[in-house]
Amino acid sequence: MPKAFRAAAAAALLTLVVAPAAHAHRAWFAPSATVLSGQDPWVTIDGAVSNDLFYADHVPMRMDGVKALGPDGQPVELKNVSTGKYRSTFDLQLAKPGTYKIANVTEGAFASYKQGGETKRWRGRAEEVATAIPKDATEVQVTHNTRRVETFVTSGAPNDAALKPTGKGLELEPITHPNDLVASEPSKFRLLNDGKPAAGVEVEVVLGDTRYRGKGVELKATTGADGTFQVTWPEAGLYWLEATVQGQEANGGRRSAGYVATLEVMPD
Structure with missing residues (x-):
């Protein structure tokens, strides 16, 4: 997107707090490149859950929920898929010019209940809840979880067909194109929860590759009433x-939705 469009986002700037990055197990994609050109470009993408961001040291990302959409919004085949001890990896051929979205979408459920005076817990697929909980269970509490992990890659000129929200779960609607991020320039995004603006949600942004830096940079922002927030990147x-949202379902159950994205910021 043009610089004039990015600059217009500055008026909606939200407060950012700089703090040391906390250590925790985080799920992520790490593409070998995010902006490519030339004839028949390819990109290799790693996926893992780790302590240090973008350094595979814990467990690999499960691949059963990973899909890619091409510049026309249609699915693209993942090639050379492999899962090792600490990471999964696959290749993506960028056969068409434009923007590709790679996403791992997972859904599950957690339940606690009492049976015979004993508290029990269950975890599994959302569609299994009805048959997994015994008929004589009491004090049943069910939490449905959805989580989306994404990254974006562009070959040639960017477009937005693959970026359209699905209307399910917590999603990022880019206002600034995710492959047009530049250090020291503001970028604007909108968070959607089931297709509607997610207001008052805290967003955490962490600079990765801190394994040899000792301490990283962590930015925090809160979405406005229209779900938008803005980030000015301190460095490339x-x-x-x-981001994560919690809520209640119409049937009295609980719901948790999470969103994660890996974004590359270029030097100014």
């Missing part, structure tokens, strides 16, 4: 963005 690098 690969960033990890996360």
